[in-house]
Amino acid sequence: MTDLSALARRHGLTVSGARPALPDYLRALWSRRHFIGAFATARLTAQYSQAKLGQIWQIMTPLLNATVYYFIFGVLLNTKHGVPDFIPFLVTGVFIWTFTSNSIMAGTRAISGNLGLVRALHFPRAALPIGLALQQLQQLLFSLGALVVILVCFGQYPAVSWLLAIPALLLQSLFNTGVSMAVARLAARTPDISQLMPFLLRTWMYVSGVMWSVDKVTNGDGLPHVVTVILKCNPAAVYIDLMRFALIDSYTAGQLPPHIWAVALGWALLAGVGGFLFFWKAEEEYGRG
Amino acid sequence: MADKRQSTETAEPFTERERVPTVVVDGVHITYTVHGTKGGRGSATSALSRIVSRRSAPGAREVHAVKGVSFAAYKGEAIGLIGSNGSGKSTLLKAIAGLLPPSRGQVFTRGQPSLLGVNAALMSDLTGERNVILGGLAMGMSREQVRTRYDDIVEFSGINEKGDFISLPMRTYSSGMGARLRFSIAAAKSHDVLLIDEALSTGDARFQRRSQERITELRAEAGTVFLVSHSNKSILETCDRALWLESGTLRMDGPAQEVVAAYEEFTGKKK
Numbered sequence: 415m416t417d418l419s420a421l422a423r424r425h426g427l428t429v430s431g432a433r434p435a436l437p438d439y440l441r442a443l444w445s446r447r448h449f450i451g452a453f454a455t456a457r458l459t460a461q462y463s464q465a466k467l468g469q470i471w472q473i474m475t476p477l478l479n480a481t482v483y484y485f486i487f488g489v490l491l492n493t494k495h496g497v498p499d500f501i502p503f504l505v506t507g508v509f510i511w512t513f514t515s516n517s518i519m520a521g522t523r524a525i526s527g528n529l530g531l532v533r534a535l536h537f538p539r540a541a542l543p544i545g546l547a548l549q550q551l552q553q554l555l556f557s558l559g560a561l562v563v564i565l566v567c568f569g570q571y572p573a574v575s576w577l578l579a580i581p582a583l584l585l586q587s588l589f590n591t592g593v594s595m596a597v598a599r600l601a602a603r604t605p606d607i608s609q610l611m612p613f614l615l616r617t618w619m620y621v622s623g624v625m626w627s628v629d630k631v632t633n634g635d636g637l638p639h640v641v642t643v644i645l646k647c648n649p650a651a652v653y654i655d656l657m658r659f660a661l662i663d664s665y666t667a668g669q670l671p672p673h674i675w676a677v678a679l680g681w682a683l684l685a686g687v688g689g690f691l692f693f694w695k696a697e698e699e700y701g702r703g
Numbered sequence: 704m705a706d707k708r709q710s711t712e713t714a715e716p717f718t719e720r721e722r723v724p725t726v727v728v729d730g731v732h733i734t735y736t737v738h739g740t741k742g743g744r745g746s747a748t749s750a751l752s753r754i755v756s757r758r759s760a761p762g763a764r765e766v767h768a769v770k771g772v773s774f775a776a777y778k779g780e781a782i783g784l785i786g787s788n789g790s791g792k793s794t795l796l797k798a799i800a801g802l803l804p805p806s807r808g809q810v811f812t813r814g815q816p817s818l819l820g821v822n823a824a825l826m827s828d829l830t831g832e833r834n835v836i837l838g839g840l841a842m843g844m845s846r847e848q849v850r851t852r853y854d855d856i857v858e859f860s861g862i863n864e865k866g867d868f869i870s871l872p873m874r875t876y877s878s879g880m881g882a883r884l885r886f887s888i889a890a891a892k893s894h895d896v897l898l899i900d901e902a903l904s905t906g907d908a909r910f911q912r913r914s915q916e917r918i919t920e921l922r923a924e925a926g927t928v929f930l931v932s933h934s935n936k937s938i939l940e941t942c943d944r945a946l947w948l949e950s951g952t953l954r955m956d957g958p959a960q961e962v963v964a965a966y967e968e969f970t971g972k973k974k
Contacts, residue, residue, distance in 0.1 A: 537842070
């Protein structure tokens, strides 16, 4: 028995299924960057391949979502009261929120939904949640096309401030990818997470000011200061606020919490680096059983 | 990465004297927990009370699938794994591939073994074409390499022999077609260690012949091939060495002819 181990060591064989060191892992992941891109695009086009309208759903789905929320929150519950440019406000919120929420939902199925791939081929597993998050980013770009049309229809014309959307989206993408990786590890171990996640996400959505103005609520008295800070520093709210600030004229810097870019960067780095390390720590366990 | 390694190793021809091990399995035991082995206890209330009282699930049972298996496999060998159903062959392959952790003992490998199973569906909602490209990229091939090998892969799989099937989603393939395409994708790259779990039995006679040729090539490229099969004929045709597993223990290890003959005697096919 020890003879065999000695033989293996003498010829430089490595223990099968051991987790690669972080630099090796990063290098392997970088060498799979084409796979990540191709995987995201393939997923995106396969998504609506069964539907008759095909790729039109890429734009239809977010638009229909925005319509539903407009009727419920804008018309029936009248949260638009006191919010100028409510439709651009709402649609931006819904699209940006959908990006985060879909990335996280995709993360819960990153491993379990690709077991065939995981069990057949060897590649750094982080390629899967990253690829799925990239797919959501591509999808968001479709939605943003629709968003630009809506903005122009409601009198928001392209301005220099729109360029701020780029750093905001990059930070949000990093945040989403990180959370997606963390959730992917949790859901790979406990599949029940993907059942629970829609409820957590819905709760998160309702506190993130997607269809109402956090600023309007927190300006009223009665809320303790801590609650106000938590509501405003909630990452989803931060990224939504930044996009609204970039795209909508009547959404001014006064409505943003202080140091918002620092908060946005902090969340992105925390989730991105933390999520990646957390995912890598269990690399050897994915696809087992 | 792997290509570099291959180019340095193909230069030296395989000789009997300087045998280089590619897989070393050292006293490996594998136990895993199976859930839901007992029926009727899976109600929501019992699951809740179990979580509250922190008892383990009543249906969970430890299965000791592989009990102390040791062997070393060398460059250029094709090794057949035989044994009756449930003898631990597939479990052992998964451990070699690094997909199941041994509970005791260790598995050492040269490079990263690739496991080809019948059930690995790659991406069933994508077309065969996408699967070829994505599979190649996932194995670490560059876009350029995938492009140059693409035609070979499709031709080897024989998917397009009966019409343009490669542009259809893989879920529309028959199990044989799916297995053929998967084998073709994985075989497009030279592997140090290739593990094949009954993938060949699903193909038709022509594909089986072609894949046997490919396995021979892979062996010539200094790889090691493991083959699990219930067809003694394909073991004899493909492998020069065989391991006979019975209820998790290694019963026999030797030249394929001898081991298969002993196994056939054991199962009562002869006499």
